[in-house]
Amino acid sequence: xxxxxIAMHMSDGIVDAPTSAVFGLIAAGGLGYAxxxxxxQLDERTxxxxxxxxAFVFALQMINFPILPGVSGHLLGGALAxxxxxxxxxxxxxxxxxxxxxxxxxxxxxxxxxxxxxxMAIIGTAVGxxxxxxxxxxxxxxxxxxxxxxFVSAFVxxxxxxxxxxxxxxxxxxxxxxxxxxxxxxxGLHALIGIGEGIITALTVGAVxxxxxxxxYLLRGKAPRPRTAPAPQVSPEGSAS
Amino acid sequence: MGAGHAHPLHLPGTSPVxxxxxxxxxxxxxxxxxxxxxxPREAFGTFGGYLVLLAAVWAVAAIPPGWIGRRxxxxxxxVVLAVLLPFAQGGERLDVAGLSLSIDxxxxxxxxxxxxxxxxxxxxxxxxxTSPRDLLLGLQRLRVPATITTIATLMLxxxxxxxxxxxxxxxxxxxxxxxxxxxxxxxxxxxSVGSLFLRSYERGERVHLAMLARGFTGAMPVLAExxxxxxxxxxxxxxxxxxxxxxxxxxxxx
Numbered sequence: 097x098x099x100x101x102i103a104m105h106m107s108d109g110i111v112d113a114p115t116s117a118v119f120g121l122i123a124a125g126g127l128g129y130a131x132x133x134x135x136x137q138l139d140e141r142t143x144x145x146x147x148x149x150x151a152f153v154f155a156l157q158m159i160n161f162p163i164l165p166g167v168s169g170h171l172l173g174g175a176l177a178x179x180x181x182x183x184x185x186x187x188x189x190x191x192x193x194x195x196x197x198x199x200x201x202x203x204x205x206x207x208x209x210x211x212x213x214x215x216m217a218i219i220g221t222a223v224g225x226x227x228x229x230x231x232x233x234x235x236x237x238x239x240x241x242x243x244x245x246x247f248v249s250a251f252v253x254x255x256x257x258x259x260x261x262x263x264x265x266x267x268x269x270x271x272x273x274x275x276x277x278x279x280x281x282x283x284g285l286h287a288l289i290g291i292g293e294g295i296i297t298a299l300t301v302g303a304v305x306x307x308x309x310x311x312x313y314l315l316r317g318k319a320p321r322p323r324t325a326p327a328p329q330v331s332p333e334g335s336a337s
Numbered sequence: 338m339g340a341g342h343a344h345p346l347h348l349p350g351t352s353p354v355x356x357x358x359x360x361x362x363x364x365x366x367x368x369x370x371x372x373x374x375x376x377p378r379e380a381f382g383t384f385g386g387y388l389v390l391l392a393a394v395w396a397v398a399a400i401p402p403g404w405i406g407r408r409x410x411x412x413x414x415x416v417v418l419a420v421l422l423p424f425a426q427g428g429e430r431l432d433v434a435g436l437s438l439s440i441d442x443x444x445x446x447x448x449x450x451x452x453x454x455x456x457x458x459x460x461x462x463x464x465x466x467t468s469p470r471d472l473l474l475g476l477q478r479l480r481v482p483a484t485i486t487t488i489a490t491l492m493l494x495x496x497x498x499x500x501x502x503x504x505x506x507x508x509x510x511x512x513x514x515x516x517x518x519x520x521x522x523x524x525x526x527x528x529s530v531g532s533l534f535l536r537s538y539e540r541g542e543r544v545h546l547a548m549l550a551r552g553f554t555g556a557m558p559v560l561a562e563x564x565x566x567x568x569x570x571x572x573x574x575x576x577x578x579x580x581x582x583x584x585x586x587x588x589x590x591x
Contacts (some may be wrong), residue, residue: 108455108457113374131484142488143488145545146491147488148495149538188488192492199463205456205457207370299524300527307535311535
């Protein structure tokens with residue numbers, strides 16, 4: 097790995113203890129709700145499907161891309177997961193990846209887990225998918241439009257997740273003053289990360305849409321509600337590879 | 338190569354720390370970090386106390402401090418942020434070697450560095466002494482919903498497969514003249530990510546069918562519970578007691 101790698105995983109001590117506790121509760125509630133919705137969508141398929149999608153998100157985060165000379169960012173994958181498998185399963189997967197990274201890989205502080213989950217798994221994914229949902233009529237027009245919508249959604253996801261950090265820093269930042277400088281540098285940096293994230297998300301969604309358009313959650317059906325009836329489970333080519 | 342997430346930080350061993358029930362260790366690590374975060378930033382000696390506490394745990398667990406130290410570098414990006422604070426922050430200023438530094442910024446930077454470092458060291462200690470499977474078992478016994486732990490278990494079981502697949506795709510791309518540093522070649526990366534997703538998703542469908550064939554009903558069977566004795570809890574939570582004494586002492590002095 098060359099140069100510094102910017103991950104948005106906050107460490108311990110950036111926000112104070114009460115703020116960490118409050119966002120811990122928000123994260124637990126949000127993740128719990130997303131889990132309930134994901135189970136309604138997938139039933140007993142939840143565990144294996146979410147497990148594999150989470151493994152995919154985990155592997156995805158190993159991809160570094162250059163932002164500035166010597167600085168690289170890695171993918172978050174929140175918007176990508178939400179567009180491909182839906183916001184509920186997407187949130188759950190990103191949240192679980194964050195939990196595992198904090199516990200097994202010391203990436204992100206234990207007390208910062210609540211703030212990290214809130215920013216990346218909940219706020220980022222929700223707003224990113226909200227943008228994609230609002231632009232869905234555009235995305236349905238064709239592959240080129242879908243790619244553009246995926247880019248905007250991933251860009252917004254990244255920037256909004258960094259705004260979550262700014263909010264937490266404003267509430268309980270251990271640094272105190274100069275919130276403006278923090279906001280400008282965080283949002284500026286993440287706008288750059290967001291461009292990289294947006295490009296890769298857009299092209300990935302495009303690639304999936306041309307190979308298996310039925311798997312792109314954003315394009316499914318007219319109504320955005322997940323289907324509860326048992327879905328067709330395995331495609332014939334699924335068992336071949 | 339950015340393989341930062343790929344290798345677990347587990348250091349197998351048979352020390353008392355390794356053998357402690359995982360739920361006790363997870364709870365202890367979490368509570369100790371809570372104490373660290375709640376410590377006032379001016380209590381310099383208290384942070385030294387935490388470091389001595391961690392060093393004692395490493396001694397019991399037979400973890401070389403250098404082993405931990407090398408892995409603590411993961412925290413570096415935040416140190417960069419903390420180093421910038423004394424320059425960026427306003428308020429009362431201090432002149433050191435011709436540089437004008439903000440006292441408040443210095444303290445804020447120190448606060449982030451020391452708490453972040455102690456947090457990373459604690460997490461590393463937990464990860465070093467607990468296998469991934471045990472960590473998830475510990476979460477389950479701490480009443481984390483079974484769906485979460487099942488998903489995490491399956492994720493860990495397959496993440497190496499997916500990463501291996503991603504690595505093979507990368508080697509295939511590079512051997513065909515791909516250069517990942519060039520932004521205009523992002524298309525190739527993205528198409529690989531796209532097929533990685535399809536392969537992961539379809540593997541999930543196959544795994545589900547395989548699980549069904551083995552009698553999966555939507556929940557993983559609970560394995561035999563080994564009861565944790567009161568003595569084990571007391572011993573395991575001893576670091577929390579010490580950390581609590583340190584943080585209370587620091588607030589008392591402040």
